[in-house]
Amino acid sequence: MDTQKILSILPEKVRNRVDPFFEAIEVMGSVRDPKVAASLGPAGVRGMLLQRGKQSPVTKIRASHEAYFDWTYPSDQPEMLDLYRRAKSSQWDGEKQLDWSISVDPLNPEVAVIPHTFINFPKLEEFGVRLAPRERAEFVANTLSWMLSQFLHGEQGALFAAAQVTEAVQFFDGKLYGATQVVDEARHVEVFHRYLDTKLEKLYQINDNLFTIIDALMSDSRWDMKFLGMQIMVEGLALGAFSTLYTLTREPLLKELLKYVIQDEARHVHYGVLALREHFLHHISEKERREREDWAFEVALLMRNRFMAYELYEEGFEHRLTRAQWREVMLTSPGLEAFRHVMFRRLVPNLREIGLLSDRIRPAYAQVGLTKYFGEKAADELSGEELIAQLDRDAARIAQAPTMDVATAYGA
Numbered sequence: 001m002d003t004q005k006i007l008s009i010l011p012e013k014v015r016n017r018v019d020p021f022f023e024a025i026e027v028m029g030s031v032r033d034p035k036v037a038a039s040l041g042p043a044g045v046r047g048m049l050l051q052r053g054k055q056s057p058v059t060k061i062r063a064s065h066e067a068y069f070d071w072t073y074p075s076d077q078p079e080m081l082d083l084y085r086r087a088k089s090s091q092w093d094g095e096k097q098l099d100w101s102i103s104v105d106p107l108n109p110e111v112a113v114i115p116h117t118f119i120n121f122p123k124l125e126e127f128g129v130r131l132a133p134r135e136r137a138e139f140v141a142n143t144l145s146w147m148l149s150q151f152l153h154g155e156q157g158a159l160f161a162a163a164q165v166t167e168a169v170q171f172f173d174g175k176l177y178g179a180t181q182v183v184d185e186a187r188h189v190e191v192f193h194r195y196l197d198t199k200l201e202k203l204y205q206i207n208d209n210l211f212t213i214i215d216a217l218m219s220d221s222r223w224d225m226k227f228l229g230m231q232i233m234v235e236g237l238a239l240g241a242f243s244t245l246y247t248l249t250r251e252p253l254l255k256e257l258l259k260y261v262i263q264d265e266a267r268h269v270h271y272g273v274l275a276l277r278e279h280f281l282h283h284i285s286e287k288e289r290r291e292r293e294d295w296a297f298e299v300a301l302l303m304r305n306r307f308m309a310y311e312l313y314e315e316g317f318e319h320r321l322t323r324a325q326w327r328e329v330m331l332t333s334p335g336l337e338a339f340r341h342v343m344f345r346r347l348v349p350n351l352r353e354i355g356l357l358s359d360r361i362r363p364a365y366a367q368v369g370l371t372k373y374f375g376e377k378a379a380d381e382l383s384g385e386e387l388i389a390q391l392d393r394d395a396a397r398i399a400q401a402p403t404m405d406v407a408t409a410y411g412a
């Protein structure tokens with residue numbers, strides 16, 4: 001269905017009202033692989049059309065997977081055992097190790113929590129929305145609260161997924177490691193929630209697309225799909241977002257908090273790569289591998305194109321811009337471009353490493369401009385410390401640049 005054509009003939013007011021539904025149809029319609037569409041479809045209906053994540057403060061999602069017991073306690077995966085050991089000795093306490101006495105004023109331009117160049121204000125002006133300096137500062141502050149709120153909701157999903165995967169995975173060393181990830185994710189929920197609650201004092205509802213992905217992963221009974229979705233895709237997305245914010249923020253508490261979280265997340269993605277590489281290379285058929293390869297590609301595109309922060313639009317711009325104009329502002333905002341770049345720099349090499357970037361799918365990635373990430377380092381070759389060092393170099397380049405040019409700032 002050509003939704004754009006239908007939309008264009010509707011009067012503007014009506015167009016804006018039906019746009020969310022058409023967009024949901026378009027999202028699902030854009031998934032080219034019927035198997036992938038079938039696996040995401042029901043969650044898409046619940047998330048995007050019914051907005052289940054927003055209807056009440058509590059949502060119940062039925063999880064169905066098999067818990068895998070092994071009464072022989074094999075020492076089966078030395079690299080996972082090593083990660084388990086590292087995770088145990090890298091535990092930190094957000095209550096003790098972060099300086100919560102730092103006062104945060106998101107409207108203070110001297111200590112920019114995120115820079116104003118994050119948002120494409122010239123584009124907003126093109127559409128006739130001129131904001132006073134105070135309004136700009138508020139919009140930027142709200143954008144930050146929105147992003148951190150989505151991180152928090154994502155962390156809740158990660159906490160549950162880590163617990164489920166720990167039950168379901170067949171590697172015993174993986175189960176031991178998985179328990180540390182559950183604690184890590186609990187800590188992430190704790191610190192993001194505390195920052196939002198006590199420093200920014202604002203919490204946004206879960207974004208419909210994020211809800212859809214979490215719903216799909218919670219309810220999928222195949223552990224490796226849960227794993228691929230959570231440990232590679234969602235963790236990759238989170239790592240991209242945290243990293244971007246880490247390089248951009250000048251607020252010391254948030255920077256320190258993100259530094260700790262990023263190092264945990266680097267371990268999580270590393271584990272994802274280990275477990276799935278073993279599984280995809282030795283335990284599934286070529287047909288099943290292809291299915292997962294297609295799924296990963298479609299989900300990567302959904303994540304890239306669909307986080308449009310409509311919660312912010314509904315809060316302050318609904319009467320000033322159409323949803324289509326809002327999307328254009330979001331898609332061209334330098335902060336979000338940076339985020340997409342950092343995310344794919346992490347994600348694509350990990351897909352390669354687990355065997356989901358075969359010659360068969362490479363042209364599809366090339367077509368959407370992702371070839372440049374094919375040769376980057378995967379998570380098993382990049383420690384948390386190396387990752388932070390790389391981000392510190394990015395941050396130094398950004399601090400030098402008068403405007404935020406993503407390509408130069410991130411060496412894209």
Ligand SMILES: [Fe+2]
Pocket residue numbers: 155158184185188265
């Ligand atoms: Fe996390």
Ligand SMILES: [Fe+2]
Pocket residue numbers: 158185235264265268
């Ligand atoms: Fe994680």
